[in-house]
Amino acid sequence: xxxxxxxxxxxxxxxxxxxxxxxxxxxxxxxxxxxxxxxxxxxxxxxxxxxxxxxxxxxxxxxxxxxxxxxxxxxxxxxxxxxxxxxxxxxxxxxxxxxxxxxxxxxxxxxxxxxxxxxxxxxxxxxxxxxxxxxxxxxxxxxxxxxxxxxxxxxxxxxxxxxxxxxxxxxxxxxxxxxxxxxxxxxxxxxxxxxxxxxxxxxxxxxxxxxxxxxxxxxxxxxxxxxxxxxxxxxxxxxxxx
Amino acid sequence: xxxxxxxxxxxxxxxxxxxxxxxxxxxxxxxxxxxxxxxxxxxxxxxxxxxxxxxxxxxxxxxxxxxxxxxxxxxxxxxxxxxxxxxxxxxxxxxxxxxxxxxxxxxxxxxxxxxxxxxxxxxxxxxxxxxxxxxxxxxxxxxxxxxxxxxxxxxxxxxxxxxxxxxxxxxxxxxxxxxxxxxxxxxxxxxxxxxxxxxxxxxxxxxxxxxxxxxxxxxxxxxxxxxxxxxxxxxx
Numbered sequence: 001x002x003x004x005x006x007x008x009x010x011x012x013x014x015x016x017x018x019x020x021x022x023x024x025x026x027x028x029x030x031x032x033x034x035x036x037x038x039x040x041x042x043x044x045x046x047x048x049x050x051x052x053x054x055x056x057x058x059x060x061x062x063x064x065x066x067x068x069x070x071x072x073x074x075x076x077x078x079x080x081x082x083x084x085x086x087x088x089x090x091x092x093x094x095x096x097x098x099x100x101x102x103x104x105x106x107x108x109x110x111x112x113x114x115x116x117x118x119x120x121x122x123x124x125x126x127x128x129x130x131x132x133x134x135x136x137x138x139x140x141x142x143x144x145x146x147x148x149x150x151x152x153x154x155x156x157x158x159x160x161x162x163x164x165x166x167x168x169x170x171x172x173x174x175x176x177x178x179x180x181x182x183x184x185x186x187x188x189x190x191x192x193x194x195x196x197x198x199x200x201x202x203x204x205x206x207x208x209x210x211x212x213x214x215x216x217x218x219x220x221x222x223x224x225x226x227x228x229x230x231x232x233x234x235x236x237x238x239x240x241x242x
Numbered sequence: 243x244x245x246x247x248x249x250x251x252x253x254x255x256x257x258x259x260x261x262x263x264x265x266x267x268x269x270x271x272x273x274x275x276x277x278x279x280x281x282x283x284x285x286x287x288x289x290x291x292x293x294x295x296x297x298x299x300x301x302x303x304x305x306x307x308x309x310x311x312x313x314x315x316x317x318x319x320x321x322x323x324x325x326x327x328x329x330x331x332x333x334x335x336x337x338x339x340x341x342x343x344x345x346x347x348x349x350x351x352x353x354x355x356x357x358x359x360x361x362x363x364x365x366x367x368x369x370x371x372x373x374x375x376x377x378x379x380x381x382x383x384x385x386x387x388x389x390x391x392x393x394x395x396x397x398x399x400x401x402x403x404x405x406x407x408x409x410x411x412x413x414x415x416x417x418x419x420x421x422x423x424x425x426x427x428x429x430x431x432x433x434x435x436x437x438x439x440x441x442x443x444x445x446x447x448x449x450x451x452x453x454x455x456x457x458x459x460x461x462x463x464x465x466x467x468x469x470x471x472x473x474x475x476x477x478x
Contacts, residue, residue, distance in 0.1 A: 077387030
């Protein structure tokens with residue numbers, strides 16, 4: 001579903017991705033873990049071309065998205081993205097946040113888009129918040145709306161960029177629960193996260209990144225219980241100690 | 243003793259005032275000043291209204307740096323009109339450039355010059371307003387599959403306009419005062435009327451004092467309107 005071939009990405013003099021290759025199969029949930037600055041988020045943002053790669057190729061569903069001639073808007077319609085800071089549209093209600101893109105891009109009628117949005121709000125447990133503006137929602141509620149907004153385009157893949165990192169601890173669970181449901185429904189997901197519990201329980205495969213490269217990858221059991229690489233061991237010993 | 247009776251006292255003052263030549267000049271030219279103020283307001287409103295359209299377009303072109311030609315054009319336009327005096331722009335357009343395109347009245351020249359000048363400043367206001375919006379908003383719109391134009395229109399601009407209103411009111415006030423410069427090409431707005439009345443009356447303190455008060459009332463009203471808008475935007 002997603003194929004990343006030897007991509008390099010620099011910001012000025014700083015090389016953030018030093019040749020990353022990975023592959024995500026349909027219906028697979030891949031969690032990307034690693035220390036801050038390891039390039040996890042940049043990798044994710046390269047997949048839907050929010051960042052342009054310096055070299056290498058990325059394919060989504062067989063289509064090369066790194067090709068300069070590609071219709072990137074069309075590609076992004078198939079790829080949902082959830083941000084660390086939610087990025088809800090503050091001037092629109094919860095419902096309007098979700099219906100905007102389906103109405104403008106998929107040309108759904110307002111009532112069809114609203115039906116779809118209400119269904120998704122039901123899925124994330126927020127039907128009562130439809131007419132509310134984002135500033136009246138808690139962090140966890142905002143992120144659940146953001147997930148519903150992305151799902152409204154009926155994407156084939158969902159990208160999550162540290163979706164719980166900006167949340168108060170008591171709200172992390174509600175967002176992870178929504179993501180877990182999504183995984184069980186068979187959504188293809190690429191999740192950059194610091195939630196090791198989630199990665200272990202929900203992830204089919206875990207990529208450990210450090211210093212701009214994938215250092216180790218494998219099943220959650222492999223990565224968490226018997227990591228082979230010294231850097232993986234050192235990282236996990238720090239984050240799992242708590 | 244009669245000064246103690248307020249009504250008589252007041253009527254005496256009024257009697258003395260109407261005896262003053264300068265005051266007579268003002269009352270005699272009252273309607274002329276009023277029409278002048280109206281022309282001033284007309285030029286300002288037209289210039290800022292057209293300037294807003296022009297400024298929005300130029301501000302957006304300046305932001306779309308990947309389209310090199312329009313970016314260069316917008317940059318040259320903004321730099322020129324912000325980097326030269328409005329006074330010179332008025333003279334250049336009225337005597338040097340517009341005559342090539344036809345026979346325009348001084349009023350038209352004035353509106354064109356003020357529009358071009360205002361548009362350059364508003365372009366910068368628009369650009370700053372858009373830049374003030376969290377880049378995450380553009381990313382969120384684009385990641386849903388909306389193109390740049392759709393995201394700008396549906397997501398960014400509706401948020402930017404709140405940021406833009408206060409500096410836009412400032413521009414409005416500045417432009418209202420600056421229109422006094424078009425008196426040089428013979429548009430009979432407030433300042434030119436003042437000049438004419440002064441020339442025939444030789445009452446500089448009364449005439450220019452009155453002109454100043456009329457400008458002040460207009461800008462003060464605009465400022466009050468601006469405060470009201472700001473409060474409404476803060477709550478809404």
